[in-house]
Amino acid sequence: MPWYDNIRIGGLNKNAKKKDIPDGLWLKCPGCGEIVYRKELEKNLFVCSKCGHHLKITSWDYISILCDDGSFQELDTGILPEDPLGFCDSKPYPVRLRNAQEKSGLNEAVVCGIGEIDKFPVSLAVMDFRFIGGSMGSVVGEKVTRSIERAIERRISLVIVSASGGARMQEGILSLMQMAKTACALTKLKEAGLPYISVLTNPTTAGVMASYASLGDIVIAEPKALLGFAGPRVIQQTIGEELPEGFQSSEFFLEHGFVDIIVPRNKLKKTISTLLGYLYSG
Amino acid sequence: MARFVLEFEKPFLELVRKIEEMKKLQEKNNLDLSSEISLLEKKLTELQKKTYSGLTRWQRVRVARHPDRPYTLDYVRMIVTDFIEIHGDRNYADDKAIVTGFGTIGGHKFVLIGQQKGRDTKENIKRNFGMPHPEGYRKALRAMKLGERFGLPVVSFIDTPGAFPGVGAEERGQAEAIARNLFEMARLGTPIIIVIIGEGASGGALGIGIGDVVLMFENAWYTVISPEGCAAILWRDKAKAPEAAEALKLSARDLLELGMIDRIIPEPPGGAHWNPEKMAETLKKEIIKEIERFKGYEPEKLIERRLQRYRDMGVYREVKNARPKTS
Numbered sequence: 388m389p390w391y392d393n394i395r396i397g398g399l400n401k402n403a404k405k406k407d408i409p410d411g412l413w414l415k416c417p418g419c420g421e422i423v424y425r426k427e428l429e430k431n432l433f434v435c436s437k438c439g440h441h442l443k444i445t446s447w448d449y450i451s452i453l454c455d456d457g458s459f460q461e462l463d464t465g466i467l468p469e470d471p472l473g474f475c476d477s478k479p480y481p482v483r484l485r486n487a488q489e490k491s492g493l494n495e496a497v498v499c500g501i502g503e504i505d506k507f508p509v510s511l512a513v514m515d516f517r518f519i520g521g522s523m524g525s526v527v528g529e530k531v532t533r534s535i536e537r538a539i540e541r542r543i544s545l546v547i548v549s550a551s552g553g554a555r556m557q558e559g560i561l562s563l564m565q566m567a568k569t570a571c572a573l574t575k576l577k578e579a580g581l582p583y584i585s586v587l588t589n590p591t592t593a594g595v596m597a598s599y600a601s602l603g604d605i606v607i608a609e610p611k612a613l614l615g616f617a618g619p620r621v622i623q624q625t626i627g628e629e630l631p632e633g634f635q636s637s638e639f640f641l642e643h644g645f646v647d648i649i650v651p652r653n654k655l656k657k658t659i660s661t662l663l664g665y666l667y668s669g
Numbered sequence: 670m671a672r673f674v675l676e677f678e679k680p681f682l683e684l685v686r687k688i689e690e691m692k693k694l695q696e697k698n699n700l701d702l703s704s705e706i707s708l709l710e711k712k713l714t715e716l717q718k719k720t721y722s723g724l725t726r727w728q729r730v731r732v733a734r735h736p737d738r739p740y741t742l743d744y745v746r747m748i749v750t751d752f753i754e755i756h757g758d759r760n761y762a763d764d765k766a767i768v769t770g771f772g773t774i775g776g777h778k779f780v781l782i783g784q785q786k787g788r789d790t791k792e793n794i795k796r797n798f799g800m801p802h803p804e805g806y807r808k809a810l811r812a813m814k815l816g817e818r819f820g821l822p823v824v825s826f827i828d829t830p831g832a833f834p835g836v837g838a839e840e841r842g843q844a845e846a847i848a849r850n851l852f853e854m855a856r857l858g859t860p861i862i863i864v865i866i867g868e869g870a871s872g873g874a875l876g877i878g879i880g881d882v883v884l885m886f887e888n889a890w891y892t893v894i895s896p897e898g899c900a901a902i903l904w905r906d907k908a909k910a911p912e913a914a915e916a917l918k919l920s921a922r923d924l925l926e927l928g929m930i931d932r933i934i935p936e937p938p939g940g941a942h943w944n945p946e947k948m949a950e951t952l953k954k955e956i957i958k959e960i961e962r963f964k965g966y967e968p969e970k971l972i973e974r975r976l977q978r979y980r981d982m983g984v985y986r987e988v989k990n991a992r993p994k995t996s
């Protein structure tokens with residue numbers, strides 16, 4: 388998870404804590420460096436109108452972009468992280484968790500529930516990069532698995548929006564096994580004949596990319612998201628040379644056949660509902 | 670004996686040298702020193718046992734990486750008969766970091782998949798240090814599917830420092846290849862027996878690691894990231910790998926306590942590389958036992974059991990409806 392940038396912007400979600408939203412009326416776009424008016428950026432779903440850069444947004448921002456007004460109901464809110472290894476690096480894992488909870492206003496790195504996307508009922512799981520880099524530990528694995536199972540129980544579609552640096556180191560082998568757990572659950576969804584749309588946002592890498600994020604019946608990516616198995620820094624160190632331009636971007640993975648469609652944020656909802664019209668028969 | 674010597678192995682070598690000297694002396698002067706020799710041998714075994722029972726996690730990582738440690742094909746040579754290796758993923762290439770083939774063990778026919786490291790520089794280049802590319806995972810899946818179709822159990826040997834982080838690996842979908850294997854292994858209609866024989870680093874290991882039973886060698890390690898990778902990120906210093914190894918709880922005993930593996934396979938005194946033949950014999954017994962255990966299972970029953978096994982993995986607590994939100 389070494390490749391975070393410093394851009395963490397929330398705002399569409401009225402419940403988000405104030406400190407997630409940078410102060411000031413003007414922001415510098417991390418894509419083109421231009422100074423943009425904050426209100427305008429917000430109206431544009433935090434996509435720069437000058438260069439099209441998709442700024443990172445929160446799980447609740449995605450929920451309000453995707454779900455019909457008032458249709459989303461959050462579920463499994465009471466699943467909370469533990470510290471099974473007693474992990475401590477520069478600070479103890481429980482402290483890290485508490486900080487992440489306070490900073491994000493979330494219990495963990497994924498928000499799950501049911502909602503409607505242009506009237507299509509969906510089981511929705513949205514990851515949140517603000518929470519320890521959107522990393523997947525036991526709670527994320529369990530909540531994603533329950534979201535899959537909920538789709539099967541209710542015979543509705545599954546949509547997962549990923550934003551993650553991968554499996555969470557602080558839960559060691561347990562995090563790794565969440566890749567197995569979620570993949571196992573997805574086989575049941577397939578047996579049940581229900582569609583799964585995987586949405587990859589910036590960044591989706593490592594253990595999450597190497598499990599459920601890559602297993603969508605349809606894989607959608609936001610423009611210019613960082614995707615991949617290994618982090619670019621690790622690859623650069625391994626091969627000892629500069630990486631090619633655009634390496635590991637959404638466009639790169641589209642070109643190489645691992646992404647179906649690149650969809651800008653303002654077309655995300657419409658694209659998903661159109662796809663569900665083809666894939667979901669109720 | 671060992672060409673590469675770990676710090677804590679040095680006292681063993683001292684005794685080995687003494688034993689060899691005594692043997693030479695015995696031969697040269699036609700003396701009977703057998704009781705002295707067996708005493709020293711006993712002393713060596715005791716010392717090895719004592720040392721190894723107290724190894725730190727990082728020391729075990731170093732044992733797992735010992736360049737003399739037996740690799741997949743060494744075990745094949747020692748305990749598998751009629752082995753026929755098969756090659757290629759039928760799409761791109763033959764990845765030599767993963768070996769696949771058909772073999773027989775104790776009269777049982779099976780499909781073998783396993784990561785393979787090289788013994789010297791030349792072979793390591795060929796084997797890519799046991800770091801597979803996507804085509805390696807796809808070759809393994811092809812072999813497993815053959816096992817399913819023709820009613821052969823699958824035995825998977827895990828021994829990798831990780832899936833290869835490279836440009837070609839990304840271009841050809843390293844993440845997708847691993848994810849696909851997890852998905853397909855979950856429902857493979859034949860028994861899958863997993864043995865972690867050395868290094869089990871991250872998704873690169875798990876990509877051939879979903880099964881009905883997971884066994885782990887006493888000095889093997891298995892976790893979400895390599896100690897160096899973890900140290901580089903969380904400590905911002907690769908040299909802190911020993912600390913990371915401790916924090917990650919990556920040893921066989923840790924994994925057994927966490928309920929992530931079924932059994933630890935004991936290694937000979939001094940580790941697998943001190944007595945590869947004995948290690949291989951132990952492994953053979955374990956594999957035969959597991960093949961026989963799962964032989965009678967109906968595929969449906971086996972799959973259900975496998976899915977349940979992974980369903981239960983994870984540690985969290987659950988309280989009633991904390992902070993529900995709607996939008």
Ligand SMILES: [Zn+2]
Pocket residue numbers: 416417418419420421435436437438439440
């Ligand atoms: Zn811009």
